[in-house]
Amino acid sequence: MTQYPMTAKGAEMLRTELQHLKSVKRPEIIKSIAEAREHGDLKENAEYHAAREQQSFCEGRIQNIEGKLSNVQIIDVTKMTNNGKVIFGTTVTVLNLVNDGEITYKIVGDDESDIKNNLISINSPIARGLIGKTLDDVVKIQTPKGAVEFEIVDVKYI
Incomplete structure (x- = not known):
């Protein structure tokens, strides 16, 4: 298990980013996907593919932050x-x-x-x-x- 050394301020910054991704960014992306689906054919729908790609990046970053915070070593x-x-x-x-x-x-x-x-x-x-x-x-x-x-x-x- 890899420990991630971090200052208290750094850990707080990551927690804030995680909260923002989960409560603001994720719902925005879900809304964008829903709107893009309403435009019809998904194969040729650039908005849909862009929103799905954005969702992938967002979920990856959430997993990355959660992994680091679960193994954080705060040094003060x-x-x-x-x-x-x-x-x-x-x-x-x-x-x-x-x-x-x-x-x-x-x-x-x-x-x-x-x-x-x-x-x-x-x-x-x-x-x-x-x-x-x-x-x-x-x-x-x-x-x-x-x-x-x-x-x-x-x-x-x-």
Whole structure:
């Protein structure tokens, strides 16, 4: 059984999406299918086929979310003592030693990741390189542009 690590906020986002899919999206799709059936011949009815395809995607996503939520492992770092170690859920500020750029990442689960908001997946190369390291460590991480050295300048359990 695969455990899915997730922050409390990430689990809540999935529950909200699941609720929306079941209570709003599913009934809309059922209504679309019923309307498309009224138009006659189903073999050549593009609206019907589009609605059925939409239904398939929706049901697949519902099953996917339910599976993850049934095996979720919620990790709340705010209840842990900050010992400066980078773990799942921590917010890490790193200094790029090549260009002196500083960036802050929060390490989250796959479903929560959003690089635009500096939320990186636990399975990303940067997160894997940072996990287990501590404050002031220098880490060499392989990126698509080559190896980059980062210094961990701050670790927050927020």
